Amino acid sequence: MPFALFALAMINFAVGTQGFAFAGVLSELSRDLGVTIGQAGLIVGASSITFALGAPFAAAAVAQIERRRVIVTGLAALALVNLLCAVAPSFAALTALRIAAGLATAFVGALATVAAASLVAPEKRGRAFAIVMGGLTVAFVLGVPLGSVIGGLYGWRATFAMSAMVCLGSVVLVALTVPAIAPAAGARPRLGDVLGNGRVVRVLMLTLIGFAATFTVVSFVGPVITATTGLTGARIxxxxxxxxFGSLVGLALGGIASDRGRGPVAAAVACAAMSLSLLLYWLALSAPHATVPALAMGLLMFAGATALFSLIPLNLAAITLHAGTSAPVALALNGSLVSLGQGLGALLGGALTDAFGAAAMGPGGAVLAGMGFLLALTIARRDAAPAVKLVAAE
Known part of the structure; x- marks a missing residue:
């Protein structure tokens, strides 16, 4: 695999780190800026919502511009915005800057995947996408906790300064290692072209359903861990x-399955595994308080993350294959639906908990994952149909 793929992974590492590294210092931030913790949490949503709404339109706007130039410019803007966040004089200014960060991310996010597709042969795209998206996973495993440590030692402003340095390092790495990548020839892609492509829309819906199903429970992972195992604080x-770790394994497995031509079937298996893991959450949350072994819960979370994240390279490869010249917009929309799925899952999990208790989150998510399984089977059958007809004709 080209080294440039790891530079593209660094883009996702930078985006993920700067997007959530400050979450661990919200208490200090809220005290310093004179707002409640609930209000401080709005800066997380400000950038995420801006990205989700803006990504497809941003991708269409820069579709005819050389890819590396857009990525470098967007990352440089992201570095500058995070540096300004470090010196923001008020909460209002910080919120405005986080909206600007979401907009800069909208121009950068999907292009890392688009660039990766152009650097490898089609039969290697699944693994290439797994490498590039692995940067986002490493951000949550390493970058976000590091931001919390730095913020705890030097204050919340230092966390934003760290994020700016990570983004700046990505600028240098991409500029030095990623070749110039010309945009696809043809007319400028439009969102309507994507929404009119039934094959692509079905895969996009699978992304939405998968993330909504999992985040029905994962959005409340702290309380879930405490209720089932009794662990609190740093042990969570x-x-x-x-x-x-499960997400890294899932990305690798999904990439391999995609490159071996087993994408649709593997997606169905992933959704089935997701549904099973969510039902096991129901059993765990139905048990007496703090009676589930910590290792058992860890393995359950590992299995669920593996299932969900295996969908990412599978879906990215399918979108790239079927969207044609509209791939940049389709991939950006896929990223938007990831954020939307996370939000919808959290809303569903909260509503089920309030109405029926925490144990209801698992079955609610399992039903959604079951819908994803049926959709994945439909996609698999439709993809296999042309081959069947060809054999019959011969």
Whole structure:
């Protein structure tokens, strides 16, 4: 695999780190800026929502511009915005800057995947996507905790300064190692072209359903761990590491399955595994308080993360294959649906908990994952149909 793929992975590492590294210092930030913790949490949503809404339109706007130039410019803007966040004089200014960060991310996010597709042969795209998206996983395993440590030692402003340095390092790495990548020939892609492509829309819906299903429970992972195992404080973070490791394994497995031509079937298997793991959460949360072994919960979180993240390279490869010249917009929309799925899952999990208790989160997510399984089977059958017709004709 070209080294440039690891530079592209660094883009996702930078984006993920700067997007969530400050989450661990929200208490200090809120005290310093004179707002509640709930209000401080709005800066997380400000950038995420801006990215989710803006990514498809940003991708269409820069579709005819050389890829590396857009990536370098966007990362440089992201570095500058995070540096300004470090010296923000008020909460209002910080919120505005996080919105600007979301906009800069919208121009950068999907292009890392688009660039990766152009650097390798089609039969290697699954593994290439796994490498590039692995940067985001490493951000949650390493970058985000590091931001919390630096913020704890030197204050919340230092966390934003660290994020700026990570983004700046990505600028240098991409500029030095990623070749110039010309945009696809043809007319400028439009969002309507993507939404009119049934094959692509089905894969996009699979992304939405998969993340909504998993985040029905994962959004409340801290309380879930405490309720099932009795662990609190820093020990929750140690158990959360199983999610990070599971996501890395899932990306690798999904990439391999995609490159071997087993994408649709592997997606169905992933959704089935996701549904099973969510049902096991129901059993764990139905048990008496703090009676589930920590290792058992860790393995359950590992399995669920493996299933979810295996979908990412599978879906990215399918979108790239079927979207044609509209791939940049389709991939950006896929990223938006990841964020939307996370938000919808959190809303569903909260509503189920309030109405029926925490144990209801698992079955609610399992039902969604089951819908994903049926959709993946539909995609597999439709992909296999042309081959069947060809054999019959011969």
């Amino acid at each position: 973070g140690a158990l959360q590491a199983f999610i990070g």
